[in-house]
Amino acid sequence: MNVKDSYYEITYKELLNLRDNKEYILIDIRPRYEYEKGHIQGALSVPQYELINSYNRLNKKKTYIFICQRGRNSRDVAITLMKYGYNTINLYKGMEAVDEYEEESN
Numbered sequence: 001m002n003v004k005d006s007y008y009e010i011t012y013k014e015l016l017n018l019r020d021n022k023e024y025i026l027i028d029i030r031p032r033y034e035y036e037k038g039h040i041q042g043a044l045s046v047p048q049y050e051l052i053n054s055y056n057r058l059n060k061k062k063t064y065i066f067i068c069q070r071g072r073n074s075r076d077v078a079i080t081l082m083k084y085g086y087n088t089i090n091l092y093k094g095m096e097a098v099d100e101y102e103e104e105s106n
Contacts, residue, residue, distance in 0.1 A: 007079055007082055007090075008088075008089045008090070009071075009075070009089065009090045009091070009092040010065070010090075010092060012092075012097040012098050012100075013101060015040070015065065015091060018065070019041070023062065023063055024062075024089075025062050025063070025064050025065070026042055026043035026064075026065050026067060027043065027044050027046050027051070027064055027066050027067065028040065028044065028045050028068070029046060029047060029051055029067065029068050029074055029077055030047065030067070030069055031047050032047060034069065038095070040067060040098065043067055048068075048077060051077065055084070058081070060086055062087065063087040063088070063089060064078075064081070064086060064087065065090075066078045066089070066090055066091065067091045068091075068094045068095070069095050069096065070093060070094045070095075070096055071090060071091060071092050071093045071094035071096070072094075074090050074094060077090075078090040
């Protein structure tokens with residue numbers, strides 16, 4: 001998947017297939033207290049306000065999957081960083097998609 005020139009969103013089901021792939025780094029941009037209440041296994045907590053000030057430390061050779069509560073803030077982050085040359089993907093509907101998937105699975 002070449003995300004260099006395009007904006008991508010993936011579903012939670014698609015994310016489950018990528019989670020163990022070391023080429024992808026999951027970043028949860030919600031406030032830490034929300035992350036601590038529940039998060040996707042393997043996701044790093046980097047709140048949006050911190051990411052804004054430190055995005056230049058990200059490796060442009062990696063692909064980052066951004067996660068928030070509803071998929072809107074993470075979409076904005078993904079699009080912005082894509083414009084700066086980063087490989088980014090947004091989790092469609094964010095953590096709400098996780099909840100929906102788990103409800104459907106039960």
